[in-house]
Structures are given as C-alpha cells and as structure tokens.
Amino acid sequence: xxxxxxxxxxxxxxxxxxxxxxxxxxxxxxxxxxxxxxxxxxxxxxxxxxxxxxxxxxxxxxxxxxxxxxxxxxxxxxxxxxxxxxxxxxxxxxxxxxxxxxxxxxxxxxxxxxxxxxxxxxxxxxxxxxxxxxxxxxxxxxxxxxxxxxxxxxxxxxxxxxxxxxxxxxxxxxxxxxxxxxxxxxxxxxxxxxxxxxxxxxxxxxxxxxxxxxxxxxxxxxxxxxxxxxxxxxxxxxxxxxxxxxxxxxxxxxxxxxxxxxxxxxxxxxxxxxxxxxxxxxxxxxxxxxxxxxxxxxxxxxxxxxxxxxxxxxxxxxxxxxxxxxxxxxxxxxxxxxxxxxxxxxxxxxxxxxxxxxxxxxxxxxxxxxxxxxxxxxxxxxxxxxxxxxxxxxxxxxxxxxxxxxxxxxxxxxxxxxxxxxxxxxxxxxxxxxxxxxxxxxxxxxxxxxxxxxxxxxxxxxxxxxxxxxxxxxxxxxxxxxxxxxxxxxx
Amino acid sequence: xxxxxxxxxxxxxxxxxxxxxxxxxxxxxxxxxxxxxxxxxxxxxxxxxxxxxxxxxxxxxxxxxxxxxxxxxxxxxxxxxxxxxxxxxxxxxxxxxxxxxxxxxxxxxxxxxxxxxxxxxxxxxxxxxxxxxxxxxxxxxxxxxxxxxxxxxxxxxxxxxxxxxxxxxxxxxxxxxxxxxxxxxxxxxxxxxxxxxxxxxxxxxxxxxxxxxxxxxxxxxxxxxxxxxxxxxxxx
Numbered sequence: 001x002x003x004x005x006x007x008x009x010x011x012x013x014x015x016x017x018x019x020x021x022x023x024x025x026x027x028x029x030x031x032x033x034x035x036x037x038x039x040x041x042x043x044x045x046x047x048x049x050x051x052x053x054x055x056x057x058x059x060x061x062x063x064x065x066x067x068x069x070x071x072x073x074x075x076x077x078x079x080x081x082x083x084x085x086x087x088x089x090x091x092x093x094x095x096x097x098x099x100x101x102x103x104x105x106x107x108x109x110x111x112x113x114x115x116x117x118x119x120x121x122x123x124x125x126x127x128x129x130x131x132x133x134x135x136x137x138x139x140x141x142x143x144x145x146x147x148x149x150x151x152x153x154x155x156x157x158x159x160x161x162x163x164x165x166x167x168x169x170x171x172x173x174x175x176x177x178x179x180x181x182x183x184x185x186x187x188x189x190x191x192x193x194x195x196x197x198x199x200x201x202x203x204x205x206x207x208x209x210x211x212x213x214x215x216x217x218x219x220x221x222x223x224x225x226x227x228x229x230x231x232x233x234x235x236x237x238x239x240x241x242x243x244x245x246x247x248x249x250x251x252x253x254x255x256x257x258x259x260x261x262x263x264x265x266x267x268x269x270x271x272x273x274x275x276x277x278x279x280x281x282x283x284x285x286x287x288x289x290x291x292x293x294x295x296x297x298x299x300x301x302x303x304x305x306x307x308x309x310x311x312x313x314x315x316x317x318x319x320x321x322x323x324x325x326x327x328x329x330x331x332x333x334x335x336x337x338x339x340x341x342x343x344x345x346x347x348x349x350x351x352x353x354x355x356x357x358x359x360x361x362x363x364x365x366x367x368x369x370x371x372x373x374x375x376x377x378x379x380x381x382x383x384x385x386x387x388x389x390x391x392x393x394x395x396x397x398x399x400x401x402x403x404x405x406x407x408x409x410x411x412x413x414x415x416x417x418x419x420x421x422x423x424x425x426x427x428x429x430x431x432x433x434x435x436x437x438x439x440x441x442x443x444x445x446x447x448x449x450x451x452x453x454x455x456x457x458x459x460x461x462x463x464x465x466x467x468x469x470x471x472x473x474x475x476x477x478x479x480x481x482x483x484x485x486x487x488x489x490x491x
Numbered sequence: 492x493x494x495x496x497x498x499x500x501x502x503x504x505x506x507x508x509x510x511x512x513x514x515x516x517x518x519x520x521x522x523x524x525x526x527x528x529x530x531x532x533x534x535x536x537x538x539x540x541x542x543x544x545x546x547x548x549x550x551x552x553x554x555x556x557x558x559x560x561x562x563x564x565x566x567x568x569x570x571x572x573x574x575x576x577x578x579x580x581x582x583x584x585x586x587x588x589x590x591x592x593x594x595x596x597x598x599x600x601x602x603x604x605x606x607x608x609x610x611x612x613x614x615x616x617x618x619x620x621x622x623x624x625x626x627x628x629x630x631x632x633x634x635x636x637x638x639x640x641x642x643x644x645x646x647x648x649x650x651x652x653x654x655x656x657x658x659x660x661x662x663x664x665x666x667x668x669x670x671x672x673x674x675x676x677x678x679x680x681x682x683x684x685x686x687x688x689x690x691x692x693x694x695x696x697x698x699x700x701x702x703x704x705x706x707x708x709x710x711x712x713x714x715x716x717x718x719x720x721x722x723x724x725x726x727x
Contacts, residue, residue: 126676128672128676128680129676129679132676132679132680132683135683135687136683136686139683139686139687139690142690142694143690143693143694146694146697149697149701150701151701151702151710151712152712152713154694154697154698154701154702154710155702155707155710155711155712155713156713157694158694158698158707158710159713161687161690161691161694162641162650162654165654165657165687166637166638166641166654166657169634169637169638169654169657169658169660169661170634170657170661172658172661172662172665172680173630173631173634173660173661173664173665176661176662176664176665176668176669176672177614177665177668177669179665179668179669179672180618180622180668180669181617183669183670183671184617184618184619204617204618206613206614206616206617207614207617207618210613210614233713234713238713
C-alpha cells in the first residue's frame with residue numbers, strides 16, 4: 001500500500017504546483033511531497049532489510065506487477081533521497097534565477113513528473129512496463145534539460161531525446177524478443193523479473209542473448225556507456241543544477257538497475273556471456289571517461305564525464321563476477337548516487353557565485369565564496385575517490401573482489417583508469433578552488449551575490465552527511481539491503 | 492479456417508509488410524517534409540493492417556487490440572498533435588542538405604534491409620513455425636532504417652518521424668513473435684508514442700523560437716574543446 005502512496009504523491013504534487021498561489025507554494029509542496037516519499041521509502045527499505053519483501057496481494061491487473069525486493073528497495077531509497085535533497089536545493093537555486101511565476105510552476109510540475117517516472121522504475125516488475133517508465137523518464141526530463149532555453153540547452157535536450165529514444169526503440173524490440181523467448185520456453189508463469197528467471201533455463205539461448213544485447217545497447221545509451229554516451233555530458237551539464245543532480249546522480253543508476261535485472265536471467269541460461277559483455281563495455285567506458293576527464297573545459301561537463309566513469313565501474317564490477325563483486329557494485333551505486341548529487345549541488349553553488357561554467361575562468365574560488373569553494377573541493381575529492389569518503393570504500397572493495405577473482409588484467413586496468421580519473425578531476429578542482437588567476441585568461445568577476453541561499457546550504461549539508469559517514473560506517477539495515485541486492489544479481 | 496483462407500491472409504499480410512518496407516525507404520529519401528509525414532501515416536496503417544490480419548489468422552484478440560490502438564493513435568492523433576505543437580512553417584520545407592545524397596542513402600538502406608534478413612534468421616529458427624513470416628526481418632529493417640534516417644536527416648520533423656519509424660519497426664517484428672502482450676501494455680506504449688510527439692513538438696517549437704532554425708541536426712555548439720565550434724561556424 002505504501003508503494004501506491006509513493007507513486008501517487010509526486011503526481012498529486014504535480015497537480016498542486018500548477019495552482020498559482022504564493023511565491024513559495026510550488027517549492028514547498030515539492031519539498032513536502034519528496035520528504036514524505038523519502039520517509040515511506042525508508043520504511044519500505046527497513047521492512048525489506050528485515051527480510052519481508054513487498055509482494056502485493058491485490059489481484060487487480062496493475063497491482064500484480066508491483067513488487068519490491070532488496071535491489072528495488074535500494075534504488076527506491078536512493079531515488080527518494082536525491083529527489084528530496086534536490087527539491088530542497090531547488091528552492092533557493094530557482095529563486096535565485098528570478099523566473100516568472102508560471103515558468104517556476106512549470107519547473108516544479110516537470111520536476112515532480114520526472115521524480116514519479118523514476119520512482120516507478122524499481123517498483124514495477126513487468127519488463128515492458130519498466131520500459132515504458134524508462135521512456136517516460138526521458139520525456140519528463142527533456143523539458144527540464146532545455147529549461148533555460150539557450151541555444152546550448154536546446155541542442156542538448158534535442159540530442160538527449162533523439163539518442164535516448166533511439167536506444168529505447170532497440171530496447172523495446174529487445175523486451176518483445178524476451179517475451180517471445182518466454183513463450184517459446186513453454187513456461188506459463190507471469191512475465192515478470194522472477195518469472196523470467198524461472199523460465200530462463202528452458203528458453204532458446206539465441207533469443208535470450210539477442211534480447212540481452214538489444215537491451216544492453218538500447219538502455220546502455222541512456223546509462224551513458226561509451227560509445228553511446230555522446231549526449232550525456234551535454235544534457236547533464238546544460239540542465240539546471242538540481243536537475244543535473246537527479247539526472248547524473250540517480251537516473252543513470254536507475255536505468256542501469258534495469259540492465260542488472262537481466263543478469264540473473266542470463267545466469268540461469270546455459271552458456272551466456274553476459275558478464276563478458278558487461279566487463280568489456282564497462283572497461284571501455286571507464287577508460288574513455290578517464291582520459292576525457294583530463295581535457296574538459298566546463299566543470300559541469302567534468303562531473304558528467306565522471307558519471308560515465310562511475311557507470312562503467314559499476315558495470316565492470318558486475319562483469320568481474322557478480323557473485324564476489326556484487327556487494328562492491330551495489331555499494332558503488334549508493335556511493336556514486338550520494339556523492340554525485342552533492343557534486344552537482346557544489347557545481348550549482350559555484351555557478352551562482354561566478355556565473356560561468358568554464359574551468360579556466362574560475363580561479364581562487366575559496367577566496368570569493370568559502371562555502372562554494374569548500375563544497376567543490378570536498379565534492380571533487382569525494383567523487384574522485386579520496387580515502388575518508390564513501391566512493392573510496394566502494395571502489396576499494398570492488399578492486400579487492402576483482403583480485404580475489406584472479407582477474408588481474410581487468411582489475412589492473414580498472415585501477416589505472418580510476419587513478420587517471422582521480423588526477424583529471426583533482427587537477428581541475430585544485431586550480432579552480434586554490435589557483436591563482438592566470439595572466440592571459442580573464443577570470444570571471446564575482447557577481448556580487450556571494451551569499452548562498454539558506455536552502456542551498458541546507459541541501460549541501462544534508463547531501464554531505466552520507467558522503468562522509470558511508471566512508472567508514474555502513475548501518476546494519478543498509479548492509480543487509482546491500483547483501484540482499486548483491487544476492488539478487490546471482491540468484 | 493480453411494487452407495485457402497490462411498493462404499490469402501498470409502499473402503495479404505506479406506503485401507502490407509512489403510508496403511511498410513517501401514514507406515521506410517521513402518522516409519529515408521523523400522525531400523518534402525509533408526510527404527514524409529504522409530508516408531509515416533501510410534506506414535502506420537500498414538502496421539495496423541498487419542496486426543489485424545495476423546489477429547484474424549491466429550484468432551488473437553490481443554492483435555485486434557494492437558491494430559485498433561495503432562489505427563487511432565498514429566494516423567489520427569499524431570498528425571493532430573504535431574499540428575498543435577509545431578509551427579506551421581515546418582511542413583512546407585524541403586530538405587536539400589542531407590548528409591548523403593539520395594542514391595547513396597538508398598543503396599545503404601538496401602544493404603541494411605539485406606542485413607536484417609541475416610539478423611532475423613537465427614531468431615526465426617528459434618521460434619515455433621507459425622511465428623515465422625516476413626514480419627520479423629522487415630520489422631528489424633524498419634528499426635535499422637529508422638536509425639539510419641536519424642543519422643542522415645537534418646530537419647526536425649523527419650528526425651522525429653524516424654524515431655517513430657523505429658518504434659513501428661520494433662512493433663511490426665514484436666507482434667508476430669510475442670502475441671499475448673497484455674493490452675494495458677499496448678495502450679501504454681501507444682500513449683508513450685504520443686508523449687514523444689508532444690515533447691519533441693514542444694522542443695522543435697522552442698528551437699525555432701530561440702535559435703531560429705528547424706534544422707536541428709545542424710546544431711553543434713556543444714563540443715569538448717571550446718575552440719572548435721566557432722572555427723567550424725566560421726567555415727560555413
């Protein structure tokens with residue numbers, strides 16, 4: 001029942017924010033609904049962690065396709081967390097833009113629809129329905145990417161829509177082939193993730209593998225796997241910063257979750273090469289992103305490329321042998337999600353301070369705005385994987401598991417790429433935060449309003465807590481959830 | 492049903508699917524934007540016809556549902572939505588500057604169609620005999636030709652239609668191999684197609700208003716190095 005409420009809340013909020021009312025009405029409604037969703041998701045996560053997966057007993061058509069196990073609960077919780085911090089951040093960030101009231105209402109209506117479409121991904125268990133909500137995430141976020149209506153933003157949104165939908169077309173065929181494989185196996189179970197696993201051993205392998213590849217390539221476009229990543233840095237850098245946090249922090253992981261759902265199905269089928277594909281695509285993504293990180297000129301694009309890198313790490317981790325590295329991969333999803341959303345909040349704070357996205361134009365940020373500077377330095381260190389922070393721990397456990405698996409070459413490559421990416425990110429961050437102005441390059445003037453809005457500072461602090469805490473302490477229920485999610489991968 | 496009726500239905504289905512393929516070729520090459528839209532409408536009608544014929548052949552209500560949903564959504568609502576959202580001017584455009592010239596594009600399209608027959612063969616061998624037919628290879632061809640159209644076209648509306656052609660192709664192949672998809676899912680997919688049209692239409696209008704062009708394929712200001720785009724624009 002809670003799940004239905006979770007799905008209904010953003011929809012109700014969408015309707016409510018359209019009502020013209022006070023200045024802070026739309027943002028207030030969004031924050032309240034996000035917090036409520038977060039609380040309900042946390043309750044579901046706790047319930048699942050205690051060993052009671054949610055399976056609805058209602059028999060009406062749509063309800064029988066809802067189920068939440070460990071993996072779903074984890075993703076659901078992360079979506080709710082980022083949606084909440086981003087909603088809080090939006091209050092100050094969007095007020096700072098001095099938009100007309102209708103434009104602001106449009107933003108929040110779109111925001112809530114986007115959150116709804118993402119929340120629906122993990123709770124639905126019917127693959128074609130999942131495909132539909134994945135497509136909805138593209139469509140609901142397209143107008144958020146183009147929100148500023150600049151030439152660049154519109155171009156980014158157009159690329160985003162065209163490439164994502166192109167991928168979605170391939171994935172649709174993949175899901176239909178998967179359905180055909182299910183029918184050909186003679187199984188009369190329901191077409192759900194679990195039904196697929198049960199039917200997998202008797203499916204014709206050729207159909208299953210075709211479906212897997214189509215879905216991997218199709219949805220991989222939306223995850224931003226190289227070479228289908230070209231739209232990602234554009235879209236993830238042009239959208240307003242809170243939306244970037246949603247897009248980069250959680251949307252990519254949520255889509256990756258759909259791909260991960262196919263791994264147990266492939267495991268159950270004889271002679272599948274799912275993990276090899278994942279390893280190769282993952283390593284290519286990490287490598288390409290690592291080298292691109294060295295030469296970016298726009299700091300929001302830098303964080304976007306870091307998303308490509310992290311998606312690659314997760315996929316490569318699963319490819320290294322999910323039975324051992326599964327826990328690390330799940331941990332990486334969590335740490336990437338909390339850290340990347342923090343990074344985009346910090347990037348947004350920087351943008352508010354200096355009003356330019358160019359790395360070369362930002363020097364000595366810590367002197368202009370201590371909060372933005374400190375946040376950017378912290379975010380950069382955290383996402384690059386410096387020791388006391390969460391990402392370090394998860395990357396370390398992936399590499400360790402890779403060595404246990406005796407995959408020395410792949411693990412070594414992964415480690416090298418991670419180190420290159422670390423240097424790439426820290427090179428730029430260090431110059432931006434502490435560097436002295438260069439002689440021949442104009443440095444952006446401080447626009448005068450160094451004072452960050454209260455809600456932005458609050459969101460920064462809220463988002464920073466898990467980044468720090470998960471670096472040395474994983475709460476018991478979360479640990480339980482991670483273990484369950486990792487077990488789902490190899491069931 | 493008797494064998495002759497089945498034979499007739501099979502032939503009619505092959506005819507519909509053949510016209511489907513021809514329209515996909517036309518969408519690759521046709522210069523007039525309005526013509527592309529008309530071809531797409533014809534293609535959707537052929538998809539609906541194929542679904543109805545297969546439904547008649549295999550006594551499947553699901554396929555009648557697919558046919559009905561397609562008949563209503565694509566040929567009727569899509570053009571209406573496009574007229575609501577996109578600027579009128581867009582239809583009267585002729586696209587001169589495709590990336591490849593038309594004979595080359597058609598030749599590559601032909602190659603893709605032959606390729607799709609090879610791709611479909613292992614799939615067809617794995618399913619039961621009654622699922623075999625022209626739908627799967629031509630559906631895959633539709634998918635590939637749609638993707639190909641996306642890469643050679645520059646004008647906004649043909650690009651949008653190329654996306655829908657990909658979906659049509661996936662469907663055409665899908666209806667013949669996976670027949671019993673719940674009707675709710677079919678309805679949701681159709682609604683999804685309409686949202687695609689709506690969102691893209693709004694984007695096209697915004698691009699035309701703020702950038703002053705509908706040749707969205709030519710937009711290229713976002714690049715890795717900041718110097719490149721200005722140099723490229725100077726060349727033009």
